[in-house]
Amino acid sequence: MVILVFIILLIDHNKMEKLLWPFINIIDEGGRAVKIICLRGPLERDEDIIKFKNYKKKGYLLLGCSSYLSFPLRIQNPHAKEDLHLFNGKRYDTMVHGWLHCFKEEGKILTKNKLLLSESDFMDNIQFLRDYDVKNKKIRYDFICFCPSDGEECNRGWNHYNKNWSLSKDTIEYLCNSLKLHGVLVGREHCTLNINGGNLKRVRNLPYYDFLDYISASRFMVIPNREDASPRIIAEGLLLDTPLLMSEGILGGWKYINKKTGVFYTIENIEIRSKELLYNIQEGNYSPREYYLKNYGRNNSGKLLRDFVCSINPSFSRYKYLYFPIS
Numbered sequence: 527m528v529i530l531v532f533i534i535l536l537i538d539h540n541k542m543e544k545l546l547w548p549f550i551n552i553i554d555e556g557g558r559a560v561k562i563i564c565l566r567g568p569l570e571r572d573e574d575i576i577k578f579k580n581y582k583k584k585g586y587l588l589l590g591c592s593s594y595l596s597f598p599l600r601i602q603n604p605h606a607k608e609d610l611h612l613f614n615g616k617r618y619d620t621m622v623h624g625w626l627h628c629f630k631e632e633g634k635i636l637t638k639n640k641l642l643l644s645e646s647d648f649m650d651n652i653q654f655l656r657d658y659d660v661k662n663k664k665i666r667y668d669f670i671c672f673c674p675s676d677g678e679e680c681n682r683g684w685n686h687y688n689k690n691w692s693l694s695k696d697t698i699e700y701l702c703n704s705l706k707l708h709g710v711l712v713g714r715e716h717c718t719l720n721i722n723g724g725n726l727k728r729v730r731n732l733p734y735y736d737f738l739d740y741i742s743a744s745r746f747m748v749i750p751n752r753e754d755a756s757p758r759i760i761a762e763g764l765l766l767d768t769p770l771l772m773s774e775g776i777l778g779g780w781k782y783i784n785k786k787t788g789v790f791y792t793i794e795n796i797e798i799r800s801k802e803l804l805y806n807i808q809e810g811n812y813s814p815r816e817y818y819l820k821n822y823g824r825n826n827s828g829k830l831l832r833d834f835v836c837s838i839n840p841s842f843s844r845y846k847y848l849y850f851p852i853s
Contacts, residue, residue: 547566548566548567548594549563549565549577550564550566550591551563551564551851552564552589552831552835552848553848553851554846554849555846560842561585561587562586562587562588562848563586563588564588564589564591565578565588565589565591565618565622566591566593566594566597567593567597568594568597568613568618569613570607587624587835587838587839587842588621589622589624589625590618590619590622590624590625591625591626591644591645592755592778593644593645593755594755595610595753595754595755595777596611596753596777597610597611597755598618598625598635599611599629599634603684603687603753604687605683605687606684617636619636619637620636623637623639624640624834625637625639626640626644626831626834627642628642628644628755628756628779628781629642629777629778630780639834639837641834643830643831644756644778645756645758646756646760647761647822647823647827647850648822648827648828648849648850649758649761649762649765650765650818650824651824651849651852654735654738655738655765656824658766658767660767663742663743664742665745667709667727667740667744667745668701668708668709668745668746669710669744669771670709670711670740670747670768671697671698671711671747671750672689672711672712672737673685673691673694673750675713675715675716675731678716685713687752687753689751689752689754690751690752691717693750693752693793694711695719697748697750697791697793697796698719698721698748699719699721700793700796700800701800702721702722702723702726703720703721703725704797705801706725707725708725709725709726709727709744709748710726710727710729710740711727711729712730712731715729715730738766741763741768742766742768746768746769746770746771746788746804746807747759747768747769747770749770749776749779750773751773751777752775752776752777753777754776754777755777756779757778763814764787764814764817765814765818765819766815767813768814769787769803769806769807770783770788770814771788771789771799771800772788772789773790773792774790774792775792784817785806785811786812787817787818788812789802789803824847824849827849828846828847828848829846831849835848
């Protein structure tokens with residue numbers, strides 16, 4: 527009888543559906559979905575509202591995750607819908623059992639169960655990034671910057687605001703013109719830049735693994751993003767042993783910057799900060815991949831998430847690790 531019950535539970539366990547945005551299933555160390563649903567963005571469709579209510583009825587542990595702009599706080603992007611942080615007049619972080627956030631000030635999250643943890647903490651779920659050998663890093667460019675397009679629009683749009691094209695543009699022009707660096711810009715290939723000479727290569731959006739190759743081939747990566755919860759491109763860069771020049775005003779992902787990974791900057795101090803970054807690169811002072819794997823990744827962040835979940839519901843203590851899947 528015990529064996530039969532186990533088999534039935536296993537079959538039911540493995541039949542859990544693969545969820546679509548804004549939901550995601552948390553998985554265990556074996557890659558199996560557990561009875562935890564994470565809400566990563568607002569409930570904008572009727573079918574998602576129904577699903578959310580059904581998960582509550584079925585006894586799922588419900589977590590929220592800051593994965594979309596400032597969610598669950600008020601959205602700042604002027605090209606997003608208003609009041610996305612509210613559902614029937616209530617904040618989403620009052621409707622779940624716990625929240626995984628990206629903010630410098632955790633007091634902004636209303637639920638008492640909160641943890642500084644992001645999907646980008648699990649990027650070594652991707653085998654290419656997990657198995658990357660720093661000995662294979664061959665530098666062809668001084669820097670890389672990624673800023674997706676807003677159709678044919680250059681001076682406004684969702685990405686213009688969120689990915690901070692204004693700062694991207696000023697940063698690239700300074701690096702190419704004043705420091706004579708050779709860089710790569712991925713995206714916004716039709717938008718005007720004032721670059722002297724041929725110091726910038728411009729490419730359209732790339733297949734994922736081609737994009738990773740460009741990051742690997744770059745001395746450092748520019749992260750000018752503004753209202754970004756925790757861009758996975760940051761963790762991709764770190765795992766590819768690429769230091770970061772990161773906007774001081776970024777919403778999430780700030781926690782990855784330290785003396786082993788890169789520097790913060792503003793356009794006002796870019797001269798000092800970029801030269802500091804280049805000096806540290808030249809002196810071999812950075813070890814971004816080593817830092818990430820020692821402090822984040824499947825084992826470290828998987829244990830952290832598991833312990834957080836167990837503090838809410840001890841029945842999950844049977845798992846060694848809990849992960850975000852690749853999404």
